[in-house]
Amino acid sequence: MQPLNKMRTEFLxxxxxxxxxxxxxxxxxxxxxxxxxxxxxxRTAVSEAVTNAIVHGYGDREGIVVMECTLYPDxxxxxxxxxxxxIEDIEKAKTPLFTTRPDLERSGMGxxxxxxxxxxxxxxxxxxEGTKIRMKKFFGNR
Amino acid sequence: MDIKxxxxxxALVVMIEGEIDHHxxxxxxxxxxxxxxxxxxxxxxxxxxxVTFMDSAGIGLILGRMSRVSSVGGKMTVRKPKPxxxxxxxxxKIESIIEMDA
Numbered sequence: 001m002q003p004l005n006k007m008r009t010e011f012l013x014x015x016x017x018x019x020x021x022x023x024x025x026x027x028x029x030x031x032x033x034x035x036x037x038x039x040x041x042x043r044t045a046v047s048e049a050v051t052n053a054i055v056h057g058y059g060d061r062e063g064i065v066v067m068e069c070t071l072y073p074d075x076x077x078x079x080x081x082x083x084x085x086x087i088e089d090i091e092k093a094k095t096p097l098f099t100t101r102p103d104l105e106r107s108g109m110g111x112x113x114x115x116x117x118x119x120x121x122x123x124x125x126x127x128x129e130g131t132k133i134r135m136k137k138f139f140g141n142r
Numbered sequence: 143m144d145i146k147x148x149x150x151x152x153a154l155v156v157m158i159e160g161e162i163d164h165h166x167x168x169x170x171x172x173x174x175x176x177x178x179x180x181x182x183x184x185x186x187x188x189x190x191x192x193v194t195f196m197d198s199a200g201i202g203l204i205l206g207r208m209s210r211v212s213s214v215g216g217k218m219t220v221r222k223p224k225p226x227x228x229x230x231x232x233x234x235k236i237e238s239i240i241e242m243d244a
Binding site: 018 | 163229234
């Protein structure tokens with residue numbers, strides 16, 4: 001299917017950009033006039049993906065986070081990519097309540113939230129190279 | 143992001159206004175913890191009625207405060223979340239361990 005529109009943004013892995021990213025993604029998705037609930041789900045999932053990149057991908061160092069959104073008639077595909085340390089065990093990372101950073105009071109619910117609030121989620125990661133999260137959200141009532 | 147504190151009997155009421163994410167949670171956490179330490183109260187009520195966005199950082203924040211409150215034998219209540227915030231609270235099953243006050 002031919003995309004209707006596409007955008008790409010990159011920003012520093014600063015936590016203040018978590019709000020920037022989710023607002024931008026939701027504003028882009030709004031072109032297809034989805035419901036308020038769907039926009040809220042997109043905002044939450046993007047916030048989780050970008051936070052993961054910042055906290056777990058880069059940790060204390062600063063890097064670049066890339067967000068790419070592709071809009072189709074009935075869904076949006078969102079890619080969030082970092083070039084940080086990568087995830088050693090993706091299945092473990094996706095386990096509810098599992099966190100490598102309990103010191104930060106991370107709840108370990110990031111991937112669970114993304115899986116619950118989006119319709120599709122794919123995670124690809126290579127240790128030392130970074131992590132790519134690809135998510136899809138359909139606009140219709142499913 | 144703004145936080146207001148009130149006292150209701152033996153409880154510290156924490157009214158959070160704005161968005162709770164990983165970025166804002168640190169500041170919120172520090173302010174709540176120092177206030178809870180200073181006030182002669184045992185229980186905590188977190189009022190979410192003015193929270194417009196919350197992701198899993200909010201879950202971490204609430205669970206972390208709950209463990210502090212529990213450690214002094216107190217009770218934790220979460221009050222008046224908006225529907226979109228109720229969704230993430232339900233998903234996290236936080237409602238099974240924390241009293242919810244609609």
